[in-house]
Amino acid sequence: MPLDIPEVVIDRLPVYYRLLARLQREGTTVISSQELGDHLGVTPAQIRKDLSYFGRFGKQGRGYSVERLIEELRLILGLDRSWRMVLVGVGQLGRAIASYRGFAPAGFELVAAYDAHPDTVRIEDGPVVRPIGQLPTDLRAEPVDIGIVAVPANEAQDVIDTLVAGGVQAILNYAPRTVQVPANVHVRRIDPVVALQSMTYHLSRERPRR
Amino acid sequence: MPLDIPEVVIDRLPVYYRLLARLQREGTTVISSQELGDHLGVTPAQIRKDLSYFGRFGKQGRGYSVERLIEELRLILGLDRSWRMVLVGVGQLGRAIASYRGFAPAGFELVAAYDAHPDTVRIEDGPVVRPIGQLPTDLRAEPVDIGIVAVPANEAQDVIDTLVAGGVQAILNYAPRTVQVPANVHVRRIDPVVALQSMTYHLSRERPRR
Numbered sequence: 001m002p003l004d005i006p007e008v009v010i011d012r013l014p015v016y017y018r019l020l021a022r023l024q025r026e027g028t029t030v031i032s033s034q035e036l037g038d039h040l041g042v043t044p045a046q047i048r049k050d051l052s053y054f055g056r057f058g059k060q061g062r063g064y065s066v067e068r069l070i071e072e073l074r075l076i077l078g079l080d081r082s083w084r085m086v087l088v089g090v091g092q093l094g095r096a097i098a099s100y101r102g103f104a105p106a107g108f109e110l111v112a113a114y115d116a117h118p119d120t121v122r123i124e125d126g127p128v129v130r131p132i133g134q135l136p137t138d139l140r141a142e143p144v145d146i147g148i149v150a151v152p153a154n155e156a157q158d159v160i161d162t163l164v165a166g167g168v169q170a171i172l173n174y175a176p177r178t179v180q181v182p183a184n185v186h187v188r189r190i191d192p193v194v195a196l197q198s199m200t201y202h203l204s205r206e207r208p209r210r
Numbered sequence: 211m212p213l214d215i216p217e218v219v220i221d222r223l224p225v226y227y228r229l230l231a232r233l234q235r236e237g238t239t240v241i242s243s244q245e246l247g248d249h250l251g252v253t254p255a256q257i258r259k260d261l262s263y264f265g266r267f268g269k270q271g272r273g274y275s276v277e278r279l280i281e282e283l284r285l286i287l288g289l290d291r292s293w294r295m296v297l298v299g300v301g302q303l304g305r306a307i308a309s310y311r312g313f314a315p316a317g318f319e320l321v322a323a324y325d326a327h328p329d330t331v332r333i334e335d336g337p338v339v340r341p342i343g344q345l346p347t348d349l350r351a352e353p354v355d356i357g358i359v360a361v362p363a364n365e366a367q368d369v370i371d372t373l374v375a376g377g378v379q380a381i382l383n384y385a386p387r388t389v390q391v392p393a394n395v396h397v398r399r400i401d402p403v404v405a406l407q408s409m410t411y412h413l414s415r416e417r418p419r420r
Contacts, residue, residue, distance in 0.1 A: 006251025014407035022388075041216025046256050077407050078414030096303035097402070101363070102386045106403045145413055146406065153311070169416065170409035172402060176312045186412050188405040192307070192382060193316045195398040196356065197224035197287050199380040202396050203355055204288030206379065 005053045012050060015040065017073045024066050032063040082107045084144040086168075088159045089151035090115040090122075090129050093174055097150055098123045111144060132159075139166025146170045153177040160187075215263045222260060225250065227283045234276050242273040292317045294354040296378075298369045299361035300325040300332075300339050303384055307360055308333045321354060342369075349376025356380045363387040370397075 019039055023031065033044040054076055074080050085103070087094055090113050098110060115121050118129040130138065147163040149156055149171060156175035163171060164185050171187045173179060181187055229249055233241065243254040264286055284290050297304055300323050308320060325331050328339040340348065357373040359366055359381060366385035373381060374395050381397045383389060391397055
C-alpha cells in the first residue's frame with residue numbers, strides 16, 4: 001500500500017465509510033463512482049482517484065460492491081480493532097467529551113483522564129481523574145494510541161508536547177489553537193466555526209441582509 | 211451565482227478560507243491551483259472546479275490572488291456580517307459550547323439559551339437560560355439564524371422540529387443522531403468519531419496490531 005496518500009484523501013475515507021454503511025442499511029449493494037460522487041459532491045474522477053490509492057475496488061462500468069468497499073475501508077481505517085485514548089483537561093468540555101456515547105461502539109476506549117486539579121473534578125461513569133503530573137509516567141507504563149486535548153488554548157501546546165514525548169501519535173484537539181507536532185504525529189481539530197461557516201453560505205443566499 | 215453547488219464543495223470553502231488566511235499571514239500573495247491542491251490533498255482540477263462555481267478568480271497560468279480570493283470567500287460565506295444563534299440544551303456539553311471563545315470573533319453571537327430545567331443550570335458570562343417551552347414564542351419575537359443543538363440523542367429531532375417551525379434554517383447538531391429536516395434547512399453534525407477514524411488509518415500503518 002503506498003504511503004504518500006494525501007491527508008485530505010484519508011480524511012474523506014470515514015465519510016465514505018459512514019455513507020456506505022447508510023446505503024447498505026438502505027439496501028444498496030452496488031454503487032458507481034458517479035453515484036458516490038453525487039452523494040458527496042465530488043467529481044467521479046476524484047472518487048476513483050481516492051479509492052485507487054488503496055487498490056482496485058471496482059470494475060470499469062460495473063460499479064463498486066458496497067459490502068466489499070465497507071470491508072476494505074474497515075481494514076484500511078483500522079476500525080477492526082480497539083484504540084486506547086486518554087483525555088487531558090476535565091473541565092466542562094472535557095466532561096462533555098468523556099460522556100459522549102459514540103466512542104465505545106466505534107472501538108475507542110477512554111482508559112484514563114487527567115487534570116491539573118483532579119480532586120475538584122470527576123467523570124460520571126468514567127475513569128478516575130488523575131493529576132496531570134502523572135501523565136508522563138503513566139504513558140511509559142500504559143501506552144495509549146490517542147490523546148484528546150480539552151485544556152484552555154494557552155495550555156494546549158504543553159499538553160500535546162507531553163503526550164508526544166510519551167509516544168502518543170494521534171491527537172484530537174478541542175483547544176481553539178493550531179499546534180505544532182512532529183511529522184509522525186497526527187492532529188485533528190474539532191472546530192465548530194468551520195461547520196458554521198459552511199452554513200452561512202446558504203443563509204447569505206436565502207435571507208436579506210439585516 | 212448558480213444555486214446548484216454541491217454541498218461538499220461548500221463545505222470545503224471554509225477550509226480554503228482558513229488555509230488562505232494562514233498563507234496570507236505568512237506572506238503569500240499569489241497561489242496556483244496546484245499549490246492549493248498540494249496543501250489540501252485535492253487535485254488541481256478539483257480546486258479549479260470548486261472555485262469556478264463562484265466566478266473567474268484566477269487566470270490560466272498566473273495563479274490566484276490570495277487577497278482577492280479571501281475577500282471573495284468572505285462575501286460568499288457571509289463572513290462579512292454577524293449571525294444570531296440560540297443554544298438548546300445547557301447540560302455539560304451545552305455549557306462547554308457556550309463558553310467556546312471562537313464564535314464571537316467569527317461573527318457568531320449567542321443571543322439565547324434554552325433548557326428543560328432552566329433553574330438548575332447557568333452559563334458563565336453568557337445569556338440567562340430560558341425554559342425550552344418558551345422557544346417557539348421567542349423565535350417569533352426575535353428571529354435567529356442558527357440553532358445549536360446539544361440535547362440528548364432522543365430529544366434532538368423534537369428540538370430541531372421546533373427550531374425549524376420557528377424559521378431557523380441552519381442547525382449545528384452535537385447530538386449523536388442523524389436528523390431529518392426540510393430541504394431548505396441546513397444541518398452540520400459535529401462528530402469526533404469521524405475525526406478519530408481518519409487518524410486510526412495512520413496508526414494502523416505505523417504500529418503493530420496488539
